[in-house]
Amino acid sequence: MATEHVKHIEAYSPQFGTMIPSGFQKWLRTCVLWQLVRFVAINIKMTMLILKSHH
Amino acid sequence: MARLVIMGAGVAGHTAASFASDWLGKEHEVVVVTPNSQWNWIPSNIWVGVGEMSKDEVVFPLAPVYEKAGVDYRQAKAVSVHPEGKADSDAPYITIEYTGQDKEGQSEELTYDYLINATGPKLNFGATPGLDAGHTVSVCTADHAVHANVELENLIEKMKKGEKQKILIGTGHGMCTCQGAAFEYIFNVEHKLKEEGVRDMAEITFITNESFLGDFGMGGLHFKVGGFVTSSKVFAESLYAERGMNWIIGAHVNKVEAGKVTYELLDGSAGEAEFDFSMLIPPFAGVGFTAFDKAGEDITSKLFAPNGFMKVDAKYDAGAYENWKASDWPRTLQNPDYKNIFAAGIAFAPPHIISKPMSSPNGTPINPTPPRTGMPSAMMGKAVAASICDMIKGKTNEPTHTASMSEMGAACVASAGKGLFNGTAAAMTVYPIIPDFEKYPGTGRDLNGTTGEIGLAAHWVKHILHHAFIWKAKLKPGWTLIPE
Numbered sequence: 028m029a030t031e032h033v034k035h036i037e038a039y040s041p042q043f044g045t046m047i048p049s050g051f052q053k054w055l056r057t058c059v060l061w062q063l064v065r066f067v068a069i070n071i072k073m074t075m076l077i078l079k080s081h082h
Numbered sequence: 083m084a085r086l087v088i089m090g091a092g093v094a095g096h097t098a099a100s101f102a103s104d105w106l107g108k109e110h111e112v113v114v115v116t117p118n119s120q121w122n123w124i125p126s127n128i129w130v131g132v133g134e135m136s137k138d139e140v141v142f143p144l145a146p147v148y149e150k151a152g153v154d155y156r157q158a159k160a161v162s163v164h165p166e167g168k169a170d171s172d173a174p175y176i177t178i179e180y181t182g183q184d185k186e187g188q189s190e191e192l193t194y195d196y197l198i199n200a201t202g203p204k205l206n207f208g209a210t211p212g213l214d215a216g217h218t219v220s221v222c223t224a225d226h227a228v229h230a231n232v233e234l235e236n237l238i239e240k241m242k243k244g245e246k247q248k249i250l251i252g253t254g255h256g257m258c259t260c261q262g263a264a265f266e267y268i269f270n271v272e273h274k275l276k277e278e279g280v281r282d283m284a285e286i287t288f289i290t291n292e293s294f295l296g297d298f299g300m301g302g303l304h305f306k307v308g309g310f311v312t313s314s315k316v317f318a319e320s321l322y323a324e325r326g327m328n329w330i331i332g333a334h335v336n337k338v339e340a341g342k343v344t345y346e347l348l349d350g351s352a353g354e355a356e357f358d359f360s361m362l363i364p365p366f367a368g369v370g371f372t373a374f375d376k377a378g379e380d381i382t383s384k385l386f387a388p389n390g391f392m393k394v395d396a397k398y399d400a401g402a403y404e405n406w407k408a409s410d411w412p413r414t415l416q417n418p419d420y421k422n423i424f425a426a427g428i429a430f431a432p433p434h435i436i437s438k439p440m441s442s443p444n445g446t447p448i449n450p451t452p453p454r455t456g457m458p459s460a461m462m463g464k465a466v467a468a469s470i471c472d473m474i475k476g477k478t479n480e481p482t483h484t485a486s487m488s489e490m491g492a493a494c495v496a497s498a499g500k501g502l503f504n505g506t507a508a509a510m511t512v513y514p515i516i517p518d519f520e521k522y523p524g525t526g527r528d529l530n531g532t533t534g535e536i537g538l539a540a541h542w543v544k545h546i547l548h549h550a551f552i553w554k555a556k557l558k559p560g561w562t563l564i565p566e
């Protein structure tokens with residue numbers, strides 16, 4: 028069901044006022060192929076951060 | 083021959099000792115004074131606290147590592163600092179009291195040419211009535227985390243028998259820091275309950291002194307995601323909402339009793355939250371040194387701020403929030419009065435907090451105090467060691483290296499679960515740690531260096547960091563190549 032991942036949200040509760048990941052977004056989080064790409068990206072980002080931070 | 087004494091062998095002190103002994107060789111002496119016999123990779127205590135790792139996987143004995151590195155290791159706690167020496171000697175010294183090495187309770191004077199204070203925080207459980215009474219658990223030390231897991235296992239047993247349980251995780255005082263640890267722990271607990279098939283038996287609530295979820299003691303952060311510049315508030319709220327967890331923000335927990343906390347909120351109202359299991363982070367203070375001048379007069383307030391952290395080259399008179407600047411933050415971490423004393427990691431006194439100061443109408447301050455996480459603590463330890471080594475080698479009289487939190491970034495990975503394919507994590511980078519609204523108007527941060535995402539990849543990074551940092555701390559081959 029398209030609303031499976033939001034069905035626990037109660038109207039006007041604090042959770043009602045924020046964003047909830049879509050089913051596709053959640054799938055991407057554990058999709059090994061996509062995550063391998065993200066793994067490389069995160070490592071690049073962290074390396075840049077380290078290089079910028081050392082004085 | 084010069085003697086560098088390092089007080090504390092945590093992230094900052096151990097990094098400083100490792101590099102200093104490497105750079106100084108046998109010509110000079112590096113002495114480490116620390117009450118712990120084991121080094122602890124504290125971030126992985128979270129996994130110990132949910133039974134995913136054993137204590138042995140997050141600690142190792144310091145003595146063999148220091149023996150290999152040629153560091154003189156004293157298992158002792160430093161008690162007082164005497165930067166001018168004493169009546170009959172100009173040599174500055176500290177007093178120490180042994181906690182191990184078969185000398186428990188014995189005191190000694192230890193002279194130094196250079197001193198690094200890297201003693202981290204005192205876990206100030208006493209600040210909130212009842213927080214030290216055993217009603218709640220903590221994950222701040224490996225032993226605390228082992229105990230937290232025992233309590234969590236008991237709770238899960240009850241849920242398996244059909245008893246609904248209330249879980250409360252967060253900060254135990256209005257002036258806490260380290261929200262990130264509580265944040266990571268709550269997601270690991272929730273993940274564990276799912277794995278045990280009892281998630282529906284638990285009502286899980288996060289209680290925090292942050293004025294909004296995702297403040298993290300850094301005034302929040304912004305990153306580019308899905309075509310928007312998004313606040314960490316939305317990012318954090320989304321994580322709780324997705325998992326059906328409640329939150330209480332702007333809370334100063336003022337009393338902990340069996341199964342119940344009472345708190346005051348930023349709007350001045352009072353509330354109560356009941357729990358069957360609770361992990362509350364205590365506020366941090368300096369470890370509580372005293373300091374004396376040559377005549378034996380107490381100069382503690384000259385060397386240390388009222389919260390017990392050591393004064394360094396920060397701008398302590400910046401005044402109101404509107405006047406705060408990134409440049410208020412210390413760069414060399416050198417004490418302004420005693421140039422041979424430095425502080426690194428949590429031990430240095432910040433000029434002010436990072437988040438906007440807030441208090442309730444009753445005058446109770448409720449705001450996070452500044453986090454000084456692993457990466458900046460290690461970078462400070464290394465920079466201070468580098469400056470001191472240059473000074474010892476006679477290259478200069480002034481510090482040569484800087485490690486300002488307003489000129490460095492931090493990476494933080496918060497996991498949920500530990501499995502390589504079923505856990506996920508949030509990976510965040512922030513640059514700079516201290517928002518610089520002059521350089522980066524609007525959000526205070528470089529939007530290319532400040533990022534956040536959730537997924538398995540971040541989880542793999544967390545695993546790698548665990549093994550890499552323990553490898554590095556053990557000074558195994560190639561340790562200098564692993565960045566801080």
Ligand SMILES: Cc1cc2nc3c(=O)[nH]c(=O)nc-3n(C[C@H](O)[C@H](O)[C@H](O)COP(=O)(O)OP(=O)(O)OC[C@H]3O[C@@H](n4cnc5c(N)ncnc54)[C@H](O)[C@@H]3O)c2cc1C
Pocket residue numbers: 089090091092093094095115116117118124125126127128158159160161200201202203221222223260263369426427428429454455456457459493494495
């Ligand atoms: C549960 C938890 C999870 C965390 N997770 C992360 C994370 O994922 N990422 C991250 O970047 N940071 C994390 N942190 C923060 C990180 O652990 C700290 O930033 C870091 O440990 C600070 O380093 P430090 O050297 O200043 O203090 P510490 O590492 O605490 O070291 C202080 C040292 O001083 C010693 N000492 C104390 N009193 C004395 C005395 N009187 N004399 C001599 N020595 C003394 C102590 O025994 C200790 O060895 C986490 C913290 C906690 C509690």
